Amino acid sequence: MSEFLNGVDLNIELAYPFLFLIAVAIVLLLCSAFYRFKANFYASLSLLALMVSFFLELSNVNAFGFNSNAFLGTLNNDIIAFYAQCVILLFSFLYLLMDKKDHIGEFYALFLFMIASLMLMVSSSNLLLIFIGLEASSLALYTLIAMQGNRNAISSALKYFSVAAVGSGFFVLACAFIYFKTGKFDLSLSLNSGLKDIWLLSAGVLIFVLCAIKLSLAPFHFWLRDVYYASHSNLVAFISVVPKIAMFAVLIRLFDFFNYVEFGTIIAVLAVFSMIVASLAALSQKDVKKMFAYSSVVHSSFVLVALVPMLSFELGDDLNFVFWVVFGYWILFAFANYGVFLILSTLQKSSFETLNSLLNVKPFLAFALGFCVLSLAGIPPLGLFWGKFMVLKSLVENDLAYLALFVALASVLMLYNYLKIIIHSFFVRGKIVGKDLYKDLKWEQKLALMLCIIVNVFALLLML
Numbered sequence: 001m002s003e004f005l006n007g008v009d010l011n012i013e014l015a016y017p018f019l020f021l022i023a024v025a026i027v028l029l030l031c032s033a034f035y036r037f038k039a040n041f042y043a044s045l046s047l048l049a050l051m052v053s054f055f056l057e058l059s060n061v062n063a064f065g066f067n068s069n070a071f072l073g074t075l076n077n078d079i080i081a082f083y084a085q086c087v088i089l090l091f092s093f094l095y096l097l098m099d100k101k102d103h104i105g106e107f108y109a110l111f112l113f114m115i116a117s118l119m120l121m122v123s124s125s126n127l128l129l130i131f132i133g134l135e136a137s138s139l140a141l142y143t144l145i146a147m148q149g150n151r152n153a154i155s156s157a158l159k160y161f162s163v164a165a166v167g168s169g170f171f172v173l174a175c176a177f178i179y180f181k182t183g184k185f186d187l188s189l190s191l192n193s194g195l196k197d198i199w200l201l202s203a204g205v206l207i208f209v210l211c212a213i214k215l216s217l218a219p220f221h222f223w224l225r226d227v228y229y230a231s232h233s234n235l236v237a238f239i240s241v242v243p244k245i246a247m248f249a250v251l252i253r254l255f256d257f258f259n260y261v262e263f264g265t266i267i268a269v270l271a272v273f274s275m276i277v278a279s280l281a282a283l284s285q286k287d288v289k290k291m292f293a294y295s296s297v298v299h300s301s302f303v304l305v306a307l308v309p310m311l312s313f314e315l316g317d318d319l320n321f322v323f324w325v326v327f328g329y330w331i332l333f334a335f336a337n338y339g340v341f342l343i344l345s346t347l348q349k350s351s352f353e354t355l356n357s358l359l360n361v362k363p364f365l366a367f368a369l370g371f372c373v374l375s376l377a378g379i380p381p382l383g384l385f386w387g388k389f390m391v392l393k394s395l396v397e398n399d400l401a402y403l404a405l406f407v408a409l410a411s412v413l414m415l416y417n418y419l420k421i422i423i424h425s426f427f428v429r430g431k432i433v434g435k436d437l438y439k440d441l442k443w444e445q446k447l448a449l450m451l452c453i454i455v456n457v458f459a460l461l462l463m464l
Contacts, residue, residue, distance in 0.1 A: 011070035032105025114140035152230035167210035174206035237341035264311035275301035329387035339372035339452030383459035
């Protein structure tokens with residue numbers, strides 16, 4: 001008992017990375033309450049906090065390895081948690097580097113609270129801690145969207161909140177079913193290979209409803225287009241990447257837990273339906289940001305369909321599958337998407353016509369946009385071509401070639417949307433407007449954009 005009270009069995013060091021972010025967020029709240037600092041102060045302190053959190057994570061790996069846990073086994077320091085936390089911290093850091101809009105101190109405090117909650121969520125295999133991290137991060141994200149200040153942002157945040165609240169109810173009911181059958185909330189349990197239970201099947205489907213909402217899969221994607229249109233472009237880039245990689249990490253644990261429950265067909269059908277519906281809906285969009293909302297749905301569906309083979313075998317030590325297919329694909333997608341939305345943040349409007357004559361007015365931005373968009377389209381040898389290649393290879397090797405055909409079909413449909421951006425930027429010569437229509441990039445934004453271009457162009461070399 002004394003050892004427990006002294007924290008010997010808790011391994012609280014494993015919680016330092018996100019506990020530190022929470023502490024800094026509280027400091028930022030106090031600073032904003034008692035003194036009016038400039039936005040640069042809050043942004044710089046947030047960037048420093050993310051860097052320290054990353055080094056604390058590396059320190060934990062060096063000290064404990066990838067097979068340690070904390071808080072009586074509810075918090076894991078495994079390789080999935082490490083990869084997910086690194087991606088979360090990297091693209092959170094990149095977002096703050098890109099975003100030059102003046103925010104109040106509460107914005108950065110909420111941002112750090114959200115990142116800490118996401119890190120908690122990906123680090124745990126306990127359903128209760130996953131739910132706490134998921135809801136805490138979601139509440140912060142709703143508020144960040146609404147803090148954009150315009151009427152559309154508030155209404156889109158409320159729509160997102162309403163849809164996600166329903167999904168949370170499904171998640172709680174699924175937790176009850178799992179506890180009813182296993183007596184625990186732990187996803188690290190190994191189910192009997194012969195166990196085909198209606199309660200566990202129902203729990204898997206109910207949990208996946210919430211995951212589908214957070215991943216904005218069709219038909220749970222209706223909130224996404226409004227959020228993309230109403231939010232600032234750099235925040236949209238963050239929303240499209242960071243919360244979703246956290247949800248993919250949770251899905252990996254869920255699929256490893258439910259690998260004998262046999263609901264892989266349900267997941268495959270939903271993934272195919274999602275990618276086809278979203279790629280068709282994108283064809284009719286006249287706004288670039290709304291089109292990229294559907295693009296995000298399609299790419300989330302690609303990663304989801306690549307996870308279907310997990311439901312037919314135990315993950316065990318086969319972590320190359322997880323890293324290359326899920327994290328590899330999403331990192332390449334993230335750099336391309338960040339580059340696109342960073343360029344869109346320089347435009348006064350987000351219609352396709354706004355891109356006309358971009359090559360004449362801002363040639364650097366035009367070529368950067370071309371590289372990032374072609375990468376999203378999967379044009380070789382740019383970044384996301386290799387991501388799609390890994391997804392297709394995984395499907396074919398696991399006798400799921402029919403799913404690979406649907407992935408190829410959705411990619412062809414999305415190619416039209418991406419080429420539409422290229423045509424407007426390079427070949428449509430509209431009325432030549434002054435350069436004042438486009439905001440200039442600051443040096444931090446140029447650095448972030450160059451990083452996105454380099455990763456997309458030299459993706460193959462970076463993966464070797």
